[in-house]
Amino acid sequence: GQQVMQIPQYQHVQEGEDFTTYCNSSTTLSNIQWYKQRPGGHPVFLIQLVKSGEVKKQKRLTFQFGEAKKNSSLHITATQTTDVGTYFCAGRIDTNAGKSTFGDGTTLTVKP
Amino acid sequence: DAGVIQSPRHEVTEMGQEVTLRCKPISGHNSLFWYRQTMMRGLELLIYFNNNVPIDDSGMPEDRFSAKMPNASFSTLKIQPSEPRDSAVYFCASSIRQGSAGELFFGEGSRLTVL
Numbered sequence: 342g343q344q345v346m347q348i349p350q351y352q353h354v355q356e357g358e359d360f361t362t363y364c365n366s367s368t369t370l371s372n373i374q375w376y377k378q379r380p381g382g383h384p385v386f387l388i389q390l391v392k393s394g395e396v397k398k399q400k401r402l403t404f405q406f407g408e409a410k411k412n413s414s415l416h417i418t419a420t421q422t423t424d425v426g427t428y429f430c431a432g433r434i435d436t437n438a439g440k441s442t443f444g445d446g447t448t449l450t451v452k453p
Numbered sequence: 454d455a456g457v458i459q460s461p462r463h464e465v466t467e468m469g470q471e472v473t474l475r476c477k478p479i480s481g482h483n484s485l486f487w488y489r490q491t492m493m494r495g496l497e498l499l500i501y502f503n504n505n506v507p508i509d510d511s512g513m514p515e516d517r518f519s520a521k522m523p524n525a526s527f528s529t530l531k532i533q534p535s536e537p538r539d540s541a542v543y544f545c546a547s548s549i550r551q552g553s554a555g556e557l558f559f560g561e562g563s564r565l566t567v568l
Binding site (some may be wrong): 385429431440443446 | 488495496498501508540543546555556557558559560562563
C-alpha cells in the first residue's frame with residue numbers, strides 16, 4: 342500500500358536555529374498536506390500543495406513540493422518556542438479515492 | 454463557528470466492555486474521517502464517509518470495530534468488546550470537500566484507556 346515516510350522522527354534545536362522535516366512517498370501524489378499537532382492537542386491544518394515544484398510560504402515556514410510530486414519539505418527559519426510540536430505530512434494519490442496517508446511525524450522541541 | 458465536536462473527551466473502561474465514541478462534524482462538511490493515534494502506530498485512518506456513506510473501512514482493525522453515520526451531523530465509532538490494545542486517542546475529522554481534497558478539521562479527540 343501507499344507509504345509516506347517522514348524524517349527525522351525527532352529534532353531538538355536551540356531557539357533561533359532553523360528546522361527542516363522531509364516527507365517521501367513511494368508513489369506519485371496528487372496533493373500533500375501539512376499539519377501541526379501541539380503536545381496534548383489535535384492536528385491542525387497548515388497548508389496544501391498541489392503543483393509540481395510548488396513553493397509556499399507562511400511567515401517563517403516554507404513548504405515545497407518536489408518536481409516528481411513524490412517528496413515534500415517543511416522548513417522553519419529561526420525557530421521559536423511556539424514552534425514546538427509534531428509536524429505531519431499527509432499525501433493523497435489519485436487512485437486512492439480521496440484517502441490521504443499520514444507520515445509518522447517529526448517532533449520538534451525548541452530549547453530557549 | 455463550532456468545530457468538530459467529539460465526546461467523551463476521556464474514557465476509562467475495563468476489558469470486555471462496549472465503548473461508543475461520538476462525533477459531530479462541522480455543518481456543511483461532506484466527508485467524515487475516524488483516526489486512531491498511538492505512539493507505536495502513529496495516525497491511522499480507520500474509516501471515512503462521503504455524504505454519510507462509508508467509502509473505505511480498510512483501516513478498521515477487526516470486527517470488534519464498527520462505525521455508523523446515520524445523518525450528516527452525527528457519527529459513532531463503537532468497539533465491542535474492548536481490549537487493552539485499543540487504548541489510544543481517537544480523532545474525528547471532517548472536510549468540506551470529498552475525501553482529502555480539502556483540509557481536514559480535527560476534533561479534540563477522545564482518549565480511551567482500556568484496563
